[in-house]
Amino acid sequence: MTISDKRTDIKEGIKDAFPIAIGYIPIAIAFGILAKTNQVSLMDTFLFSLMIFAGASQFAALNLIALKVAALEIILATAIMNFRHFLMSATLSTKIKNPKKGIIPLVAFGITDETFSVTAMKDGKISMLYALIVNTTAHISWVSGSIVGYLAGSILPETVQNSMGIALYSMFIAILVPSMKKSFKVIIISLSAGAIHSILNVSKLIPQGWTLIISIILASLLGVIVFSKDDGGANI
Amino acid sequence: MSSYFPLILGIAIVTYIPRLIPFTLVSKKSMNPTLKKFLTYVPYATLGALIIPDAFTFIPNNPLAAWGGVITAFLLSWLKGNIVLSVLASVGATFLLLQYL
Numbered sequence: 484m485t486i487s488d489k490r491t492d493i494k495e496g497i498k499d500a501f502p503i504a505i506g507y508i509p510i511a512i513a514f515g516i517l518a519k520t521n522q523v524s525l526m527d528t529f530l531f532s533l534m535i536f537a538g539a540s541q542f543a544a545l546n547l548i549a550l551k552v553a554a555l556e557i558i559l560a561t562a563i564m565n566f567r568h569f570l571m572s573a574t575l576s577t578k579i580k581n582p583k584k585g586i587i588p589l590v591a592f593g594i595t596d597e598t599f600s601v602t603a604m605k606d607g608k609i610s611m612l613y614a615l616i617v618n619t620t621a622h623i624s625w626v627s628g629s630i631v632g633y634l635a636g637s638i639l640p641e642t643v644q645n646s647m648g649i650a651l652y653s654m655f656i657a658i659l660v661p662s663m664k665k666s667f668k669v670i671i672i673s674l675s676a677g678a679i680h681s682i683l684n685v686s687k688l689i690p691q692g693w694t695l696i697i698s699i700i701l702a703s704l705l706g707v708i709v710f711s712k713d714d715g716g717a718n719i
Numbered sequence: 720m721s722s723y724f725p726l727i728l729g730i731a732i733v734t735y736i737p738r739l740i741p742f743t744l745v746s747k748k749s750m751n752p753t754l755k756k757f758l759t760y761v762p763y764a765t766l767g768a769l770i771i772p773d774a775f776t777f778i779p780n781n782p783l784a785a786w787g788g789v790i791t792a793f794l795l796s797w798l799k800g801n802i803v804l805s806v807l808a809s810v811g812a813t814f815l816l817l818q819y820l
Contacts, residue, residue: 557729572741649774676765
């Protein structure tokens with residue numbers, strides 16, 4: 484990789500992660516505030532966001548701490564919440580060109596719903612550096628938002644916080660829509676995933692932590708079955 | 720204040736394992752074509768399930784504001800295809816709706 488390739492990757496990575504940062508900051512601030520309310524120390528709040536970097540798990544952990552649930556039970560509960568990362572990690576590994584063994588553990592650490600959406604949907608293959616920059620930018624915004632929330636409290640008025648809360652959803656939409664325009668398959672697969680997710684949420688057939696991963700698996704399987712005839716392979 | 724370090728470490732480990740293991744396993748071998756196809760569809764399914772239904776319901780006391788934001792993001796990304804623009808405009812639209820609705 485030449486120096487100018489590296490520069491492009493770094494620039495692109497920061498640019499693509501910018502919407503994630505907008506979306507993460509209000510959520511991270513809320514995490515910092517809730518941590519302080521639960522008498523978690525500033526250092527522990529920092530370590531939560533630095534070492535775990537998974538919003539749903541961190542909020543769940545705080546709730547369970549407040550309920551005085553045993554540590555082992557909290558760990559098991561959060562383990563289940565992150566099974567979907569298995570799928571994302573497997574998918575991403577096929578997307579990276581020339582994966583370097585030594586860097587895989589670093590890139591893998593930063594996989595979240597949001598960084599995965601950005602990196603997996605990037606056109607063509609991506610470099611490890613690009614993925615690393617996207618993940619790290621997101622991680623920095625997550626950690627600093629948590630600290631700001633802890634120290635400064637609710638600096639954002641509720642209206643601002645709620646309206647910033649749509650940033651991640653609109654990012655997902657903006658990433659998905661161009662592919663929907665190009666491919667009927669994408670429309671079918673993504674809408675059926677949404678439909679399955681809605682049905683599972685409303686029907687409460689399965690515990691909440693499982694609905695997302697089950698929806699992703701079922702909709703992707705549906706795609707494999709329905710579009711079994713075309714042998715486009717990796718082409719969507 | 721007690722230190723939650725052991726708890727944090729435990730959660731960090733169980734969160735890291737699913738992120739790491741498939742990455743190290745899959746990248747080596749050539750993959751079964753059906754599995755490959757399945758994995759190709761995962762990002763689209765993930766996005767669909769992340770957006771629906773939560774994007775429409777995440778502001779429980781003002782669902783119309785969320786709808787406004789979603790529609791703004793959808794229209795702009797359909798017409799322009801610029802992610803940052805779509806995100807900023809949809810945050811702005813949601814803010815205005817929350818303010819005046």
